[in-house]
Amino acid sequence: MVKICCLGAGYVGGPTMAVIAVKCPDVEVVVVDISTARIDAWNSDTLPIYEPGLDDVVRRCRGRNLFFSTDVEKHVDEADIVFVSVNTPTKTRGLGAGKAADLTYWESAARMIAGVARSDKVVVEKSTVPVKTAEAIEKILNHNGRDGVGFQILSNPEFLAEGTAIQDLFSPDRVLIGGRETPGGRRAVQALKDVYARWVPEERILTTNLWSAELSKLAANAFLAQRISSVNAMSALCEATGADVAEVAYAVGKDSRIGAKFLNASVGFGGSCFQKDILNLVYICECNGLPEVANYWKQVIKINDYQKSRFVNRVVSSMFNTVAGKKIAVLGFAFKKDTGDTRETPAIDVCKGLLGDKAKVSIYDPQVTEDQIQRDLSMSKFDWDHPVHLQPMSPTAIKQVFVAWDAYEAAKDAHGICILTEWDEFKNLDYARIYGSMQKPAFVFDGRNVVDSEKLREIGFIVYSIGKPL
Ligand code: NAD
Numbered sequence: 001m002v003k004i005c006c007l008g009a010g011y012v013g014g015p016t017m018a019v020i021a022v023k024c025p026d027v028e029v030v031v032v033d034i035s036t037a038r039i040d041a042w043n044s045d046t047l048p049i050y051e052p053g054l055d056d057v058v059r060r061c062r063g064r065n066l067f068f069s070t071d072v073e074k075h076v077d078e079a080d081i082v083f084v085s086v087n088t089p090t091k092t093r094g095l096g097a098g099k100a101a102d103l104t105y106w107e108s109a110a111r112m113i114a115g116v117a118r119s120d121k122v123v124v125e126k127s128t129v130p131v132k133t134a135e136a137i138e139k140i141l142n143h144n145g146r147d148g149v150g151f152q153i154l155s156n157p158e159f160l161a162e163g164t165a166i167q168d169l170f171s172p173d174r175v176l177i178g179g180r181e182t183p184g185g186r187r188a189v190q191a192l193k194d195v196y197a198r199w200v201p202e203e204r205i206l207t208t209n210l211w212s213a214e215l216s217k218l219a220a221n222a223f224l225a226q227r228i229s230s231v232n233a234m235s236a237l238c239e240a241t242g243a244d245v246a247e248v249a250y251a252v253g254k255d256s257r258i259g260a261k262f263l264n265a266s267v268g269f270g271g272s273c274f275q276k277d278i279l280n281l282v283y284i285c286e287c288n289g290l291p292e293v294a295n296y297w298k299q300v301i302k303i304n305d306y307q308k309s310r311f312v313n314r315v316v317s318s319m320f321n322t323v324a325g326k327k328i329a330v331l332g333f334a335f336k337k338d339t340g341d342t343r344e345t346p347a348i349d350v351c352k353g354l355l356g357d358k359a360k361v362s363i364y365d366p367q368v369t370e371d372q373i374q375r376d377l378s379m380s381k382f383d384w385d386h387p388v389h390l391q392p393m394s395p396t397a398i399k400q401v402f403v404a405w406d407a408y409e410a411a412k413d414a415h416g417i418c419i420l421t422e423w424d425e426f427k428n429l430d431y432a433r434i435y436g437s438m439q440k441p442a443f444v445f446d447g448r449n450v451v452d453s454e455k456l457r458e459i460g461f462i463v464y465s466i467g468k469p470l
């Protein structure tokens with residue numbers, strides 16, 4: 001029986017291992033983490049992350065061939081294949097601060113593996129890492145491992161998106177495996193390929209050299225984020241000219257070379273990875289003496305920041321240049337629908353912008369807790385992905401921030417509504433009821449283009465949508 005151990009029971013480690021376990025009943029999969037709270041939650045009825053379909057997959061194999069444990073060293077030692085899916089945040093201090101990936105968690109995981117392993121291991125980079133990380137990891141493993149114990153390192157980046165993780169894992173566009181071009185390297189690639197081949201068609205399992213696999217992950221995220229910044233840049237021009245960004249994106253996406261997906265204009269992209277991975281890419285380019293390439297990718301982030309501040313400016317300027325003392329309802333705080341994840345959500349920047357102008361902000365999100373919202377609004381940039389001791393334990397509640405239990409409560413007596421996450425429920429709210437409970441004139445700023453602006457105008461709202469004529 002093949003034994004797999006995964007270090008890191010987060011958004012990637014948990015769902016990915018659950019799917020491997022459900023698809024390979026004869027493989028034992030143990031997910032380990034240094035966070036006892038996270039492991040306890042994985043072993044409970046309330047999983048630590050909200051992801052459609054995940055509960056069902058976990059229920060089908062937990063206790064059968066899927067286990068969650070804090071006994072990290074024991075399970076690493078017993079495994080044949082060790083996935084490492086720990087966080088790789090942006091460095092907050094020292095060399096490369098604000099750009100480079102912080103590999104502290106990765107390095108300590110590698111040292112631990114080397115220290116405890118008593119048999120050969122295939123070590124798989126699942127986390128997103130800078131290109132050439134495998135070289136450093138190999139050195140750490142080989143210099144610190146016991147005599148006679150061999151390590152093969154593979155790069156197997158993950159391409160799942162939150163909210164559709166289970167679907168993406170069941171039916172991936174591709175699985176990418178990079179390894180050394182040596183007999184041992186090839187055997188390790190084959191061993192991992194055999195696991196995925198249980199449910200992924202052979203032609204979708206790509207094998208490359210290590211550096212191509214590592215770089216492809218950063219490149220894929222950069223390309224995806226670039227599409228959003230491209231359409232968001234167009235949205236500004238649409239607002240200035242009277243074109244409609246949805247019509248422009250539709251027409252552009254009809255070109256089969258461009259394609260229709262991932263062209264929704266928005267208040268800006270969020271999530272734990274796009275910004276982090278592009279900053280990492282920028283840093284690698286700079287370190288390799290390629291400032292022009294670095295600047296090219298930096299622009300994707302600049303446009304994203306511009307889009308968020310443009311949104312705040314639009315709210316303030318249209319509400320007679322001041323929101324001081326006015327209640328603004330924020331509908332949606334997660335970085336996208338169908339997740340409770342708030343990492344780098346554009347809602348943080350928008351709320352901070354409104355609070356900076358002294359607004360009172362009333363927030364509703366179906367999946368995000370009040371504690372999480374207060375924590376996010378109190379934290380400094382990039383601190384969220386670092387250990388809990390850096391985060392405010394119980395943040396001092398920001399007085400101008402209120403968290404509501406539904407959209408109607410959030411909007412009551414508000415002067416304006418900002419829709420910041422595209423939750424389906426926001427499409428079908430009783431907007432006439434909401435209008436009746438608001439101050440007048442009542443504004444809607446649709447940061448996700450989810451509402452029918454014409455219908456809302458008929459009710460009496462003043463509606464601003466991203467990239468649409470007024
Ligand atoms: P996460 O923060 O949700 O999970 C990481 C987990 O690793 C945490 O629970 C942490 O306690 C644990 N950990 C840290 N050091 C450890 C150690 N030494 N031993 C055991 N556990 C340890 O992060 P995530 O979102 O799952 O992302 C993990 C990696 O995958 C990152 O590199 C990220 O860029 C990449 N990635 C994320 C996504 C996504 O959608 N979130 C998608 C693709 C790739």
Ligand code: UGA
Nearest residue numbers: 158159160161162228262263264266269270271273335336
């Ligand atoms: C993204 C990638 O899609 C995954 O392939 C990748 O594995 C993952 O990052 C990662 O490396 O972490 P994720 O961030 O979970 O996945 O979600 P996306 O669906 O990509 O959305 C990211 C952000 O872009 C969200 O804020 C979303 O609302 C925004 N977005 C997306 C738009 O504004 N417009 C679009 O057309 C699409």
